[in-house]
Amino acid sequence: MMRQCFLVVVISPVVLLSPILIAQPAQHEKSTKAQDKTAVFDRHDLTGKWNRVSPFQTYSNVPGGANELQAYLLGQASAPQKLDVETAEAPFTPEGKAKFDKNIPSYGRRITAPMLGNDPQAMCDPWGVPRMLNGQVAGPHATIEIFQLPDRMFTFSQWHHDYRMVWTDGRQLPKLDEVEPRWNGYSVGKWEGDTFVVNSVGFDDRTWLDHNGYPHTDQMRLEERYRRLDAETLELVMTITDPQYYSKPFRSDTKIWKLDREGAKAWDEQIYCVPSEEFKFNKLIRDGGVGKQP
């Protein structure tokens, strides 16, 4: 209830202020959408509801990962998968691989029935960042929405009805030992040309990088690089640095979203993970135990 109340207090003013913020005088180049000459947009404005169009539910485009599941679900299981060679393999350390093997997901190549797995999601634990950014399924059912204030940027996640905050007031990123770990980390963002760069530290190590069970430690550093390619398209590339589990920086594949103006007007699903719903569903349906209850 506290979180719901807080969301109402925080998000509502953001929504109300969005048109005002969008209308702020821009100090940078205005661009015009090629297909629609009237669609002027600001490359430094990421505000909007964004529907993921690149492969979803995975941090990186790894072989046998969620892309195969996605292809299977779309009836394209036998189709060859286009893999980003540079990021095709997670550069695990032995300790990182051991941790990965202990994480038993309900998605991807290692897909396991939920009752046999240990995905934190089954307990309604927060996804955390970056899973919040890559775990969305497909719009408009579940996706992200970005709001900008002069001193902060918010990314709202339809799944879990959660949000993460990025400080944009010019503050420095604290040192690792200065930050108490938290679900979504501590994030600071700034513009480098037309790229919005977010650096984060202080992550709770109970979260996974994605639905496939990629682990991280509380020493993980995350860099996100956003670019608004045109009026309709948002790009994100992430890199994590976590020497204990990954022998070198681990870059994500390129995430692409499309602006969904109609969906923003029509779709407000409020997908909380509600324990009383989730646990009943898992116990009586997914675990096959309906007839087995006392």
Place this chain on the structure above:
Amino acid sequence: MVLLLPEDSGMRKHLMKFWIVGVIGSAAAFAHHGTSVTYQTDKTITLTGTVTEFSFSYPHPQLYFDVKDADGNIQHWGSEFAPTPLMMKQMNVGWARDTIKTGDTITITCNPHRVPGSTACLAKELVVNGKKLTVGPGRPPATGKE
């Protein structure tokens, strides 16, 4: 299935929108919690019973019902629907959360659970009191402008 329609026809755009939302919606629903490994999606069973509870809730709507076997023994079953409640609403499935009531007679065709002896399944077709109800992607989604 291939539909040959003029490229710029309104019908084609309409159907493509339906297809995209239907397929993506199905993928989204199926992607939750490993549905594809929970159920034997290549098999179906058909059951007739009496509704004991309908929960139009998240993460997926659930229908609970009693099935009487040949010996008169009652077995309690549960079935989930693939789309979420709002997805079903947006797909204009033609029925609502209060359509299915306790005591209704149902016939359901569903994918059985992989766990031997389990009494849960994934709904594919549903008939309630003689009327067929859509439990998957149906007509084109609402645009919010209706």
